[in-house]
Amino acid sequence: MLVELSIRNFAIIKSVTVSFQKGLNILTGETGAGKSIIIDALGLLLGGRASADFVRYGEPRAEVEGLFELPPGHPGLDVCKNVGVQIEQDGMLVVRRDISNQGKSIIRINGQLVTLAMLRELGPWLVTVHGQHDTHMLMQSDKHINWLDAYGESALGAAKQEYSTLYTxxxxxxQDLERMARNDRELVQRIDLLQYQLDEIEAATLTPGEDEKLMQQRKKWMNIEKVYSTIQDAYRALHGDQKGMDWLGHAMGELERGVNYEEQLVPILEMVQSAYYQIEDVVHNLRQLSYQMDFEPEQLAEVERRLDQIQSLKRKYGKSVDDILEYAATIQDELDDMHHYEDRLQQVEKQLQELAADLAVEALELSVIRSECAGKLAQEIEQQLKELHMERARFAIDVRQTPDDDGVEIDGIKRFVDANGMDQIEFLISPNPGEPLRPLAKIASGGELSRVMLAIKTILAGTDQVETLIFDEVDTGVSGRAAQAIAEKLARVAGQRQVLCITHLPQVASMADAHFLIKKEMSENETETRVNRLSDDERVSELARMLSGAEVTAKTEEHAREMILLGRERKTVS
Incomplete structure (x- = not known):
């Protein structure tokens, strides 16, 4: 249950701490006092979306903190364990949410940082909120199946899971069959296109990495002529008449004659001789290189043509030769599939027939169980309505199937199926004797819708393990005896669960185990919402205000005091 809620710098709330108790906790206040703000703040602790708009003007951040007490075996304890949050043996759980004025949110559970996804997994097990939006959903007949399936979860769960797997x-x-069943013209056009592309690629007889090798050859051929010319120039400078070696040989001959007369020329001669023989080796090597270089301009032209061809293919099919070859393999596989189109089409059609047969069995089983649950739920709702001052109302749940030529054959008839099965569910009601059952969404008044919703919520509250229920103005549109019936119903629910109820009805407020007043105070510079728990005398004053409006008289106070006493008596009897 929710033990305490602390809110700071949230919307027009500066600082509020509210301690709740077991039973029926009532919150009242003038319109615009900030009752919905309390629900919004609590919604953040359940995984609601954060916004910078929640932060009080001029403050750096808003803070919302809730203290929950979970009994042993509560599903929320398992969720905390799964997300790695430590829980003390007393089952106390602190959930905190900080929102900066930049819209960033920090979430902690028992002081440990968690993600929003983790909080959203835990939130539904802590509190269930029932508001006017839920009542509006009763007007949408396509949502009725959700209420029924929630009621019959224990009976429907396994069958619905099996059906869901098959339906998927x-x-x-x-969908695969519909894609394959394209018209023949589109198929032929696709085959022609892919075959043309494959032929073009195969005609090029590409080899892996060929483009890189050709680029290297192209670079080599573009430079070979220049290298050959350099070698020839160097060779001609060293070899031949009046060239380098000729002059070096002449110098060597003169020095050989001179050493006969001067010994100091001997080392100079030796150096010239060494240089001559080295240059002779250089000339030999240059001649050999020039013989080895076989430059043909046609070879470079051939490489250029091949690279142009590959570049043309790259623009169509890939960034490299390897990509082009991979694309060719892909379209080859697709062509093979298309050429075996008829065989594959028959296989998929057979598979669909088998799945449809299995789906029909599961849909029928699900429908039988759902019909049984519908009968039970209708009886329970009718009983609840009797306790809500609709003693002679009749309630039924229509479970029907819709023929569909494109559906699944079930019991010899093709029927519409969707993710929920083959059933369409609609709530029917006859509020008054002598009237036939008609769709709830078409004939029910606002007060009747509120009571039907409360009946459903009361029933569903007994099927789950959520300890705290919040009813946000679910009594809209009712008054008089109907309002008293709703008040007593909420008090009975509060005997099994902790209930927080925002209400404008004094009948409901008179049944409170704890009554809180939400009040907006305005000064010259700021507006602030406060929440105070009322004493017995303050409760009398608040109920008198709710009864009479602006002017509170001694008679309205006396009436209010009487309502509180009667409320205590009724709770004791129930």
Whole structure:
């Protein structure tokens, strides 16, 4: 249950701490006092979306903190364990959410940082909020199946899971078949296009990495002529008449004659002789290199043509030769599939028929169980309505199937199926004797819708393990005896669960185990919402205000005091 809620710098709330108790906790206040703000703040602790707009003007951040007490075996304890949050043996759980004025949110559970996804996994097990939005959902008949399936979860769960798995496979296979069943013209056009592309690639007879090798050859051929010319120039400078070696040989001959007359020329001669023989080796090597270089301009032209061809293919099919070859393999596989189109089409059609047969069995089983649950839920709702001052109302749940030529054959008839099965669910009601059952969404008044919703919520509250229920103005549109019936119903629910109820009805407020007043105070410079728990005398004053409006008289106070006493008596009897 929710033990305490602390809110700071949230919207027009500066600082509020509210301690709740077991039973029926009532919150009242003038319109615009900030009752919905309390629900919004609590919603953040359940995983609601954060916004910078929540932060009080001029403050750096808003803070919302809730203290929850979970009994042993509560599903929320398992969720905390799964996300790595430590829980003390007393089952106390602190959930905190900080929102900066930049819209960033920090979440902690028992002081440990967690993600929003983790909080959203835990939130539904802590508190269930029932508001006017839920009542509006009763007007949408396509949502009725959700209420019924929530009621019958224990009976429907396994069958619905099995059906859901089959339906997913059936839907996927059907979509595959629809894609394959393209008209013949589109198929032929696709085959022609892919075959042309494959022929063009195969005609090029590409080899892996060929483009890189050709680029290297191209670079080599573009430079070879220049290298050959350099070698020839060097060779001609060293070899031949009046060239380098000729003059070096002449110098060597003169020195050989001179050493006969001067010994100091001997080392100079030796150096010239060494240089001559080295240059002779250089000339030999240059001649050999020039013989080895076989430059043909046609070879470079051939490389250029091949690279142009590959570049043309790259623009169409890939960034490299390897990419082009990979694309060719892909379209080859697709062509093979298309050429075996008829065989594959028959296989998928057979698979779809088998899945449809299995789906029909599961849909029928799910429908039988759902019909049984519908009968039980209708009886329980009718009983609840009797306790809500609709003693002669009749309630039924219509479970029907819709023929569909494109559906699944079930019991010899093709029927519409979706993710929920083959059933369409609609709530029917006859509020008054002598009237036939008609769709709830078409004939029920606002007060009747509120009571039907409260009946459903009361029933569903007994099927889950959520300890705290919040009713946000679910009594809208009712008054008089109907309002008293709703008040007593909420008090009975509060006997099994902790209930927080925002209300404008004094009948409901008179049944409170704890009554809180939400009040907006305005000064010259700021507006602030406060929440105070009322004493017995303050409760009398608040109920008198709710009864009479602006002017509170002694008679309205006396009436209010009487309502509180009667409320205590009724709770004791119930």
């Amino acid at each position: 496979a059936y839907r996927k296979t059907k």
